[in-house]
Amino acid sequence: xxxxxxxxxxxxxxxxxxxxxxxxxxxxxxxxxxxxxxxxxxxxxxxxxxxxxxxxxxxxxxxxxxxxxxxxxxxxxxxxxxxxxxxxxxxxxxxxxxxxxxxxxxxxxxxxxxxxxxxxxxxxxxxxxxxxxxxxxxxxxxxxxxxxxxxxxxxxxxxxxxxxxxxxxxxxxxxxxxxxxxxxxxxxxxxxxxxxxxxxxxxxxxxxxxxxxxxxxxxxxxxxxxxxxxxxxxxxxxxxxxxxxxxxxxxxxxxxxxxxxxxxxxxxxxxxxxxxxxxxxxxxxxxxxxxxxxxxxxxxxxxxxxxxxxxxxxxxxxxxxxxxxxxxxxxxxxxxxxxxxxxxxxxxxxxxxxxxxxxxxxxxxxxxxxxxxxxxxxxxxxxxxxxxxxxxxxxxxxxxxxxxxxxxxxxxxxxxxxxxxxxxxxxxxxxxxxxxxxxxxxxxxxxxxxxxxxxxxxxxxxxxxxxxxxxxxxxxxxxxxxxxxxxxxxxxxxxxxxxxxxxxxxxxxxxxxxxxxxxxxxxxxxxxxxxxxxxxxxxxxxxxxxxxxxxxxxxx
Amino acid sequence: xxxxxxxxxxxxxxxxxxxxxxxxxxxxxxxxxxxxxxxxxxxxxxxxxxxxxxxxxxxxxxxxxxxxxxxxxxxxxxxxxxxxxxxxxxxxxxxxxxxxxxxxxxxxxxxxxxxxxxxxxxxxxxxxxxxxxxxxxxxxxxxxxxxxxxxxxxxxxxxxxxxxxxxxxxxxxxxxxxxxxxxxxxxxxxxxxxxxxxxxxxxxxxxxxxxxxxxxxxxxxxxxxxxxxxxxxxxxxxxxxxxxxxxxxxxxxxxxxxxxxxxxxxxxxxxxxxxxxxxxxxxxxxxxxxxxxxxxxxxxxxxxxxxxxxxxxxxxxxxxxxxxxxxxxxxxxxxxxxxxxxxxxxxxxxxxxxxxxxxxxxxxxxxxxxxxxxxxxxxxxxxxxxxxxxxxxxxxxxxxxxxxxxxxxxxxxxxxxxxxxxxxxxxxx
Numbered sequence: 001x002x003x004x005x006x007x008x009x010x011x012x013x014x015x016x017x018x019x020x021x022x023x024x025x026x027x028x029x030x031x032x033x034x035x036x037x038x039x040x041x042x043x044x045x046x047x048x049x050x051x052x053x054x055x056x057x058x059x060x061x062x063x064x065x066x067x068x069x070x071x072x073x074x075x076x077x078x079x080x081x082x083x084x085x086x087x088x089x090x091x092x093x094x095x096x097x098x099x100x101x102x103x104x105x106x107x108x109x110x111x112x113x114x115x116x117x118x119x120x121x122x123x124x125x126x127x128x129x130x131x132x133x134x135x136x137x138x139x140x141x142x143x144x145x146x147x148x149x150x151x152x153x154x155x156x157x158x159x160x161x162x163x164x165x166x167x168x169x170x171x172x173x174x175x176x177x178x179x180x181x182x183x184x185x186x187x188x189x190x191x192x193x194x195x196x197x198x199x200x201x202x203x204x205x206x207x208x209x210x211x212x213x214x215x216x217x218x219x220x221x222x223x224x225x226x227x228x229x230x231x232x233x234x235x236x237x238x239x240x241x242x243x244x245x246x247x248x249x250x251x252x253x254x255x256x257x258x259x260x261x262x263x264x265x266x267x268x269x270x271x272x273x274x275x276x277x278x279x280x281x282x283x284x285x286x287x288x289x290x291x292x293x294x295x296x297x298x299x300x301x302x303x304x305x306x307x308x309x310x311x312x313x314x315x316x317x318x319x320x321x322x323x324x325x326x327x328x329x330x331x332x333x334x335x336x337x338x339x340x341x342x343x344x345x346x347x348x349x350x351x352x353x354x355x356x357x358x359x360x361x362x363x364x365x366x367x368x369x370x371x372x373x374x375x376x377x378x379x380x381x382x383x384x385x386x387x388x389x390x391x392x393x394x395x396x397x398x399x400x401x402x403x404x405x406x407x408x409x410x411x412x413x414x415x416x417x418x419x420x421x422x423x424x425x426x427x428x429x430x431x432x433x434x435x436x437x438x439x440x441x442x443x444x445x446x447x448x449x450x451x452x453x454x455x456x457x458x459x460x461x462x463x464x465x466x467x468x469x470x471x472x473x474x475x476x477x478x479x480x481x482x483x484x485x486x487x488x489x490x491x492x493x494x495x496x497x498x499x500x501x502x503x504x505x506x507x508x509x510x511x512x513x514x515x516x517x518x519x520x521x522x523x524x525x526x527x528x529x530x531x532x533x534x535x536x537x538x539x540x541x542x543x544x545x546x547x548x549x550x551x552x553x554x555x556x
Numbered sequence: 557x558x559x560x561x562x563x564x565x566x567x568x569x570x571x572x573x574x575x576x577x578x579x580x581x582x583x584x585x586x587x588x589x590x591x592x593x594x595x596x597x598x599x600x601x602x603x604x605x606x607x608x609x610x611x612x613x614x615x616x617x618x619x620x621x622x623x624x625x626x627x628x629x630x631x632x633x634x635x636x637x638x639x640x641x642x643x644x645x646x647x648x649x650x651x652x653x654x655x656x657x658x659x660x661x662x663x664x665x666x667x668x669x670x671x672x673x674x675x676x677x678x679x680x681x682x683x684x685x686x687x688x689x690x691x692x693x694x695x696x697x698x699x700x701x702x703x704x705x706x707x708x709x710x711x712x713x714x715x716x717x718x719x720x721x722x723x724x725x726x727x728x729x730x731x732x733x734x735x736x737x738x739x740x741x742x743x744x745x746x747x748x749x750x751x752x753x754x755x756x757x758x759x760x761x762x763x764x765x766x767x768x769x770x771x772x773x774x775x776x777x778x779x780x781x782x783x784x785x786x787x788x789x790x791x792x793x794x795x796x797x798x799x800x801x802x803x804x805x806x807x808x809x810x811x812x813x814x815x816x817x818x819x820x821x822x823x824x825x826x827x828x829x830x831x832x833x834x835x836x837x838x839x840x841x842x843x844x845x846x847x848x849x850x851x852x853x854x855x856x857x858x859x860x861x862x863x864x865x866x867x868x869x870x871x872x873x874x875x876x877x878x879x880x881x882x883x884x885x886x887x888x889x890x891x892x893x894x895x896x897x898x899x900x901x902x903x904x905x906x907x908x909x910x911x912x913x914x915x916x917x918x919x920x921x922x923x924x925x926x927x928x929x930x931x932x933x934x935x936x937x938x939x940x941x942x943x944x945x946x947x948x949x950x951x952x953x954x955x956x957x958x959x960x961x962x963x964x965x966x967x968x969x970x971x972x973x974x975x976x977x978x979x980x981x982x983x984x985x
Binding site: 187383384385386393395406407409464465466467468469470472473474513518520521524525528531532537541542544545546548549550551553554556 | 674715732733735737745746747748749757760761762763765767768769772773775776779780781784785788790791792794795
């Protein structure tokens with residue numbers, strides 16, 4: 001655990017003490033199970049022990065038997081996709097499979113957390129969440145990414161990041177944090193709707209609460225009331241975007257310059273209209289705490305303080321824990337992960353509570369949270385069903401029991417980055433800038449094919465005809481299979497150590513699917529190669545099939 | 557290998573029958589590939605029954621309908637154009653002379669009042685019949701038609717909702733299967749060409765793919781791997797389908813192209829007609845060029861927008877009638893809103909959603925009438941006004957989609973068809 005984020009408050013010592021007591025308790029209760037755990041995880045964390053016990057209890061209660069532990073190949077592919085956003089190289093896989101150390105899985109997690117791709121991956125994940133995949137007008141995606149890159153590089157406490165995103169002011173490139181709120185602001189600052197999007201997104205992303213419906217009426221199931229939407233909204237009233245223009249010296253035309261987020265004078269309540277037509281007022285209020293609505297009050301600052309530091313329920317931590325669990329396990333404790341509340345009880349309330357408290361107590365340490373989640377027993381299970389957990393199928397609407405890993409379709413980013421790894425196509429691209437340009441070009445193409453900016457499921461690689469066409473015939477996969485020097489195909493075919501077709505096929509399977517071929521697959525491949533006098537063409541066809549397969553585009 | 561192809565390539569790509577004949581003799585025929593391909597052969601032989609379709613001509617930017625469909629020559633807001641008589645019971649702009657000749661078939665709704673005067677919000681509202689709402693993403697009406705009618709058209713090998721020239725909106729909660737299939741204005745389809753690939757080779761690839769996919773499916777990991785295989789099946793169908801010829805508007809005679817005005821817009825409309833003939837129930841055509849005329853509205857309309865629209869719209873109407881498709885095909889021509897009656901200092905008109913017009917016809921709707929009216933300067937509607945939901949309900953009626961259909965959002969919230977709109981009585985009479 002990193003020392004830098006421990007503030008040493010009395011509270012945290014108590015939590016740590018409780019944790020130690022929990023270890024002692026855990027050992028005496030389920031000694032056999034814990035010994036088994038310790039064999040694979042020499043440093044069993046009491047938090048992980050607790051999580052595992054709770055999840056196992058739910059298996060027992062629901063009479064399911066968990067699937068077996070995933071083999072090393074399946075698990076490595078998964079953890080790599082989840083932490084750094086892409087598959088591993090064939091060399092890394094071979095090294096991992098050959099490693100006989102008992103701690104090798106925990107070691108991989110550490111290596112991935114230290115990898116620069118960890119920063120890139122989470123920067124992309126959060127830029128997409130904060131801004132959407134299509135950048136809102138007059139908003140700097142680069143500025144947003146720069147802010148996040150720094151946050152993930154330094155492993156900044158998550159509550160500090162949230163605090164900055166809520167309170168930021170200034171130039172959209174000089175202070176990249178402003179872009180989150182800037183991206184939600186459009187139109188007339190005096191309009192009552194000006195901050196509605198911001199309210200909806202702040203509550204959804206940082207509090208895991210969907211309040212949009214309460215913009216217009218009391219929520220039919222949620223305990224948020226109509227007035228609460230506007231109470232929250234009134235925290236965000238003291239800001240506006242300013243879009244600067246300048247004269248282009250070459251053309252003499254007025255063109256867009258920078259944008260900034262600035263203070264806007266605002267005092268008093270927000271007025272809103274009931275469906276009955278009656279106007280009502282809402283003062284800034286967070287849960288039970290009301291704030292002065294005088295103009296001297298810096299409302300965003302007050303909101304950020306209470307959300308990031310003073311909230312006894314740690315809702316910001318809870319929202320992040322739920323989202324992160326969902327990221328790694330495929331489903332969060334609530335569905336969707338950002339719609340928590342009494343109307344939508346979590347599947348494993350004790351796990352969620354405990355992880356929330358521990359995450360807050362750790363100083364909102366994201367890497368610590370990732371270590372806990374990836375060390376959990378559930379995270380190490382195979383994605384195969386067995387006959388005794390077939391009911392554990394959240395895609396059919398069931399409450400997740402985490403008795404096997406759920407299959408997650410690749411995101412656009414995971415697909416792109418993994419194709420680069422699988423084909424080594426990235427090797428031939430020059431510097432970071434060129435690589436980034438190419439990535440953005442591809443993402444644009446991808447967006448074009450998706451044709452939308454919808455926030456939830458459709459942004460996943462959900463499988464449409466244009467996507468399939470892009471994979472089958474598109475530039476990226478075509479060039480991947482070209483067999484040019486530097487490509488995986490070229491390397492495999494010219495590697496003198498790979499003396500037989502079987503060895504070469506083996507290598508191609510590792511490079512794409514992260515596992516050795518089955519016997520049937522080996523014989524299919526051999527037949528394919530034998531039937532074609534043009535060896536390169538035969539290997540191209542095989543690799544095309546591997547990259548186009550369901551297994552390649554799924555994290556399982 | 558026993559397979560001996562007689563001809564590897566075809567002058568213009570591989571025809572479907574040709575492709576199938578190759579596969580039929582191939583010893584490497586993958587069972588799965590054989591399955592979906594043989595299905596298609598059966599379907600191709602079927603005769604189509606339900607021919608109802610809608611072509612949405614989208615005037616991106618918001619067209620100044622006060623200068624097109626509802627002129628006010630005596631008002632200060634009236635602008636530079638004069639109305640002319642038409643074959644129908646209304647007058648329209650003098651720069652739409654060809655359309656005027658077919659106005660006995662088309663009708664106008666001159667009393668649209670749609671409240672959303674922002675481009676994105678207006679686009680959303682007019683496409684979906686729902687006001688944008690952060691809690692739910694509504695399907696564009698083309699997706700609704702795809703959802704409702706594609707199950708009745710098993711013979712259709714290409715997507716049921718095609719958007720020509722980009723644009724449109726997504727399928728929202730109806731799911732990606734009903735997303736618009738977007739092609740460029742000239743019918744180019746991204747990544748769909750076999751690119752001269754030997755069908756034998758494609759078959760080898762598909763066979764290898766089939767083994768890998770089935771290995772994963774058989775490893776018992778739920779529904780997603782199976783869904784993936786299905787989508788690939790559809791994509792291969794598309795690549796090899798004879799119905800793809802519908803996108804090749806250049807196969808039409810010069811005479812037909814002239815009928816539509818021999819423009820880029822005309823080509824898109826010809827393609828729309830070919831798609832409808834093939835059985836596609838919803839085609840959206842983006843007018844190439846923007847109607848967002850904040851400046852110099854009259855010159856732009858007279859010189860650029862109206863001549864192209866005029867010939868295209870009239871050509872499409874005539875062509876559909878000549879081919880006996882008119883009574884089955886609804887045309888709707890509109891953008892996200894109208895434009896201000898007031899003429900601004902740049903001789904332009906700004907966004908205006910309060911009182912504007914839409915042109916539509918075909919599919920059994922009453923032609924030759926103007927429904928509703930605006931006041932003397934076009935700023936107010938006199939009497940009853942209509943919402944986008946009423947327009948789409950009218951289209952649904954024409955397409956024989958029951959109006960009491962309710963779709964469920966992802967959270968189970970019931971959503972009425974066309975936002976609960978009511979068909980416009982005068983048009984369905």
